[in-house]
Amino acid sequence: xxxxxxxxxxxxxxxxxxxxxxxxxxxxxxEQFDTxxxxxxxxxxxxxxxxxxxxxxxxxxxxxxxxxxxxxxTVLTGSTGCxxxxxxxxxxLDLCTQGVSTLFGSFEIQTHRLAKVMxxxxxxxxxxxxxxxxxxxxxxxxxLPMFFMxxxxxxxxxxxxxTMGNAVAIHNIQHVVIDNLQFMMGMDYSNGDRFFKQDTLIxxxxxxxxxxxxxxxIVIHPRxxxxxxxxxxxxxxGSAKASQESDNILIIQQKKIANATGGNIKYLQVVKNRFDGxxxxxxxxxxxxxxxxxxxxxxxDDVDDNQQQQSLPIEQ
Numbered sequence: 001x002x003x004x005x006x007x008x009x010x011x012x013x014x015x016x017x018x019x020x021x022x023x024x025x026x027x028x029x030x031e032q033f034d035t036x037x038x039x040x041x042x043x044x045x046x047x048x049x050x051x052x053x054x055x056x057x058x059x060x061x062x063x064x065x066x067x068x069x070x071x072x073x074t075v076l077t078g079s080t081g082c083x084x085x086x087x088x089x090x091x092x093l094d095l096c097t098q099g100v101s102t103l104f105g106s107f108e109i110q111t112h113r114l115a116k117v118m119x120x121x122x123x124x125x126x127x128x129x130x131x132x133x134x135x136x137x138x139x140x141x142x143x144l145p146m147f148f149m150x151x152x153x154x155x156x157x158x159x160x161x162x163t164m165g166n167a168v169a170i171h172n173i174q175h176v177v178i179d180n181l182q183f184m185m186g187m188d189y190s191n192g193d194r195f196f197k198q199d200t201l202i203x204x205x206x207x208x209x210x211x212x213x214x215x216x217x218i219v220i221h222p223r224x225x226x227x228x229x230x231x232x233x234x235x236x237x238g239s240a241k242a243s244q245e246s247d248n249i250l251i252i253q254q255k256k257i258a259n260a261t262g263g264n265i266k267y268l269q270v271v272k273n274r275f276d277g278x279x280x281x282x283x284x285x286x287x288x289x290x291x292x293x294x295x296x297x298x299x300x301d302d303v304d305d306n307q308q309q310q311s312l313p314i315e316q
Contacts, residue, residue: 051275057094057294058268060282065248065273068095070174072274073202073209073245074217077236078252082266083286084219085109085179087252087293090121092177092217093146094294097122101145102175103167107155107183111148117291118146126289147171157184157201161208168212178205180219182237199241206245233271247274252284 008015043050052067078084085108096102106114120127122144123137149163160178167173184201185194202218209216220242222235230253233243243249249272254264269281284293 053095053098053100055091055094056098057090057292058282060280061091061268061270064270064278064280064282066275066278068100068175068215069247069275070213070215071209072215072247073206074215074248074250075236075242075246076217076219076250076252077222077231079222079231079254082252082254083284083293084252085114086117086286086291087268087284088177088179088217088219089114089117090292090294092175093118093121095175096144096146099145100174101147101172102177103147103149103164103171103173104177104179105149105151105160106179107151107153108180110152111150115148120291124290124292145171147173154183154186157204160184161204164208164214165212168214173214175215175217176208178216178218180221182221195238198238202238202241202245230269243272246272248272253281 005015008018050069052069054062054067076084076088085106089104092102092104104114119137119141122141123130123133125133125137127134127137147167149160151160151163164173164176167176181198181201185197198220205216205218208214221237222231223237231251233249235251236242236249248270251269251271252266253269254266257263257265266284266286267281268284270279273279285295286293287295
């Protein structure tokens with residue numbers, strides 16, 4: 001047949017039988033604007049709903065990345081001893097208390113020790129000094145949709161992914177936390193092989209999050225620990241795969257205070273936010289009594305600090 005109607009007409013073909021025998025050619029891998037027009041309208045008019053679950057303990061985090069959304073991959077990094085696990089415990093607990101069913105994989109810290117930190121954060125009390133209310137808060141905590149993997153130390157990615165899949169099917173898990181990725185790397189790899197191995201792990205977590213509409217948060221240690229200057233996206237151990245595949249990248253930064261008292265200043269920096277691109281940072285102040293980075297009540301100092309720490313554009 002001619003390639004178009006004009007060619008058919010010029011060559012003397014009868015157009016009627018050609019039209020009668022014609023059919024639409026559709027490629028399922030190609031779509032037009034009308035396919036997602038309604039979805040775009042809904043996202044524009046109902047932006048808050050599409051933004052996801054808001055953090056109550058970390059309102060500045062919600063202000064920057066807008067919320068916790070299904071199907072996304074978040075990477076958290078920071079230097080050794082900066083409080084990644086403690087922050088991640090409270091970050092996930094905050095969502096869990098709002099009904100986000102959570103599966104926490106703690107490969108570095110024994111599960112019961114992590115749960116003790118979570119219970120302290122949940123109660124907002126030093127339970128060692130308040131044992132008379134232990135059962136009260138323990139009973140409340142038991143009713144939360146919080147689940148823990150039984151793994152500790154090195155574990156295979158196949159076993160972890162299989163456990164995650166079962167948890168989604170059985171417990172309707174919406175958020176999986178992996179602390180941390182290095183415990184699935186193994187030790188029998190050269191640097192190049194380890195980069196390839198890590199890329200494979202990240203790809204599998206990315207695929208799991210997308211296919212199961214489940215948010216996955218993973219901890220990755222930095223490539224190197226810098227005594228001076230902030231960590232950045234390029235500080236994450238491995239190749240660029242982690243930054244490419246992730247939707248959000250959070251970094252716990254800490255700086256030494258150069259005065260007689262010493263100590264550190266800590267803040268959480270958002271260096272990637274695929275949802276709307278806004279980046280920023282806010283101060284983290286650790287409360288040893290509550291094992292918490294959030295503050296129980298807003299004070300004048302809190303308001304002043306928040307105003308000073310408004311999320312500002314940060315160059316990548």
